[in-house]
Amino acid sequence: MKIEQIYTGCLAQGAYYIESKGEVAIIDPLRETQQYVEKANHENAKIKYIFETHFHADFVSGHIDLAKKTGATIVFGPGAETSYETYIAKDNEVFKLGDITIKVLHTPGHTLESSTFLLIDENGKDHAIFSGDTLFLGDVGRPDLAIKSDLTKEDLAAMLYDSLRNKIMPLADDVIVYPAHGAGSACGKNLSKETVGVLGEQKKTNYALRANMTKDEFVKEVLDGIPPPPQYFAKNAMMNKSGYDSFETVLKRGNTPLDVDEFEAIANQEGALVLDVRHEDDFVKEHIPNSVFIGIDGAFAPWVGALITDLKQPILLVTPKGREEETVTRLSRVGYDNTLGYLKGGFDSWKKAGKDIDVLDSISPDDFVHKTNTNDLNILDVRKSGEHQSMYLNLKGVKNFPLDFINDNLHVIDKTKTYYIHCAGGYRSVIAASILKARGFYNLVNIEGGFDELKKTGVQMSDFVCPSTL
CATH class of the missing domain: 3.40.250.10 (Rhodanese-like domain)
Structure with missing residues (x-):
C-alpha cells in the first residue's frame, strides 16, 4: 500500500494518490491531471477510482479530465447531482482497491454531499481517513457553502456536529487524518500549518471535537467569526458540479505568446484585463497603464478569485520570463479559463516598443x-x-x-x-x-x-x- 499527499501551497490544498496491487485511487485531484497519470504509469499501475470528498468551492478539481484520460470512475457521496457521468455512493459503501478497502462515510455539514473516505488496510484495520473539508487539523469546514440549499448555515452546522460525533469521533485514536486543506485556506478559520495528523490528537486539541460539547455550543462556535466567503467560491463549486473546458484546451489558449501590437490590440478591442504577475517592486517602478497587479509569488490564485469578479473575464498576462505556463495553470485552478495570451518578451518588450508606461508613487x-x-x-x-x-x-x-x-x-x-x-x-x-x-x-x-x-x-x-x- 502506498499513500502520497500531493500538497499545493498556493491553494493550501492536499490531493492524494493511493495505490495497492497495481490499482490506484486519486482523491480530490487538482485541475492539471497529467501528473497523476504519469505517476501511475511510472508504477505500472492503473487509476481505478477518482474520489471527490465534495463539490469544492475554493478550486476547480480535475476529476472530469482525469476520468476521460483514464476511464476511472468518479465517486461522490450520497446526494450529489452532476451533469456528467459519476457513481453516487451509498453511506458505508465499500470499494476494493487491490488489497485494501475504501469505505464511504457520509458526513454532511460542510456541504450536503460531503463525505469522508475511510481507508481499511489489508489486515482489515482502520488506517486513515481522507476527511475533505469535514475535519481539518485544528478546525472543521465552514458550513455556509452549500449550493442552492434551502438549509441555513445553522442547519448545516448542526449536521456537521452529528457527522463528526457519529462518524468520525468513534474511530480509533491512531487513525491518520488526511485533510483537504491546511493553514491559508478560506474553507475554515483556524487550520493548522500541519497537513497530516492523527485522530486522537484532534480529539484532544481541536475545539470542534471537544468532549461534552453540546450541539448549540458547536453551532455557535463554528459560525463565530466566519467572514463572508470569497465571491468565486460558489462559481467554482458550480463548475465542479456542472463541468468545464479541458485543462489542455485552457492551457493551449492561454499559453500563447503575443507581440506588443497584438497584445495591445486585444486589450483595446476585446476589453481584456492586463494582469501583471511580476514582483510588486517591479510593478511599482514601471507597468502598463491600467494594468492590475497580483504577484505570482504571493497567494496568487485566492487573490485572483477574490478580486476578479467575472470568471469569464478575458485576461492578458505580463509575467516573469519562463513563468507563463505556470500562471495560466494557476489561474485555471480557480476557474479563470479565459486567458488569451501573454506579452512575448515580457515588460521589456513593451518598453522597447516605446509604449506608454505608468509608475506607482x-x-x-x-x-x-x-x-x-x-x-x-x-x-x-x-x-x-x-x-x-x-x-x-x-x-x-x-x-x-x-x-x-x-x-x-x-x-x-x-x-x-x-x-x-x-x-x-x-x-x-x-x-x-x-x-x-x-x-x-x-x-x-x-x-x-x-x-x-x-x-x-x-x-x-x-x-x-x-x-x-x-
Whole structure:
C-alpha cells in the first residue's frame, strides 16, 4: 500500500494518490491531471477510482479530465447531482482497491454531499481517513457553502456536529487524518500549518471535537467569526458540479505568446484585463497603464478569485520570463479559463516598443512618518479587519479598507483626495493601488514594506478597535 499527499501551497490544498496491487485511487485531484497519470504509469499501475470528498468551492478539481484520460470512475457521496457521468455512493459503501478497502462515510455539514473516505488496510484495520473539508487539523469546514440549499448555515452546522460525533469521533485514536486543506485556506478559520495528523490528537486539541460539547455550543462556535466567503467560491463549486473546458484546451489558449501590437490590440478591442504577475517592486517602478497587479509569488490564485469578479473575464498576462505556463495553470485552478495570451518578451518588450508606461508613487516608512508630523494624511490600511484591530497606526485619518472587499467599498473613498496605502509587507497594498488606479483613483502613494517596516520607525501604534474600521 502506498499513500502520497500531493500538497499545493498556493491553494493550501492536499490531493492524494493511493495505490495497492497495481490499482490506484486519486482523491480530490487538482485541475492539471497529467501528473497523476504519469505517476501511475511510472508504477505500472492503473487509476481505478477518482474520489471527490465534495463539490469544492475554493478550486476547480480535475476529476472530469482525469476520468476521460483514464476511464476511472468518479465517486461522490450520497446526494450529489452532476451533469456528467459519476457513481453516487451509498453511506458505508465499500470499494476494493487491490488489497485494501475504501469505505464511504457520509458526513454532511460542510456541504450536503460531503463525505469522508475511510481507508481499511489489508489486515482489515482502520488506517486513515481522507476527511475533505469535514475535519481539518485544528478546525472543521465552514458550513455556509452549500449550493442552492434551502438549509441555513445553522442547519448545516448542526449536521456537521452529528457527522463528526457519529462518524468520525468513534474511530480509533491512531487513525491518520488526511485533510483537504491546511493553514491559508478560506474553507475554515483556524487550520493548522500541519497537513497530516492523527485522530486522537484532534480529539484532544481541536475545539470542534471537544468532549461534552453540546450541539448549540458547536453551532455557535463554528459560525463565530466566519467572514463572508470569497465571491468565486460558489462559481467554482458550480463548475465542479456542472463541468468545464479541458485543462489542455485552457492551457493551449492561454499559453500563447503575443507581440506588443497584438497584445495591445486585444486589450483595446476585446476589453481584456492586463494582469501583471511580476514582483510588486517591479510593478511599482514601471507597468502598463491600467494594468492590475497580483504577484505570482504571493497567494496568487485566492487573490485572483477574490478580486476578479467575472470568471469569464478575458485576461492578458505580463509575467516573469519562463513563468507563463505556470500562471495560466494557476489561474485555471480557480476557474479563470479565459486567458488569451501573454506579452512575448515580457515588460521589456513593451518598453522597447516605446509604449506608454505608468509608475506607482511610493514613500519610505521613515519619510511617511516624517510627513505625518506636519500633515494630516488619508491612510488606507488594506489588511484584514482582524489584523487591523490587533494593531494599527494611531494616527488621524487611518481607515481600514480590507483588500478582500475593495470592490464593494470604492464608494467610501474620494477620487479628489490623496491616499497613503499600506498592508503588512507590501504585497497587498500594491494590489489595492493597482485596482484603484484602474478605477480612476490616481492620487495614491504606496508605503514601502508596509506595517512590518512602519513598526520599526517608532510611530505610535494602538491595539484597540479603531472606530474607522469599515
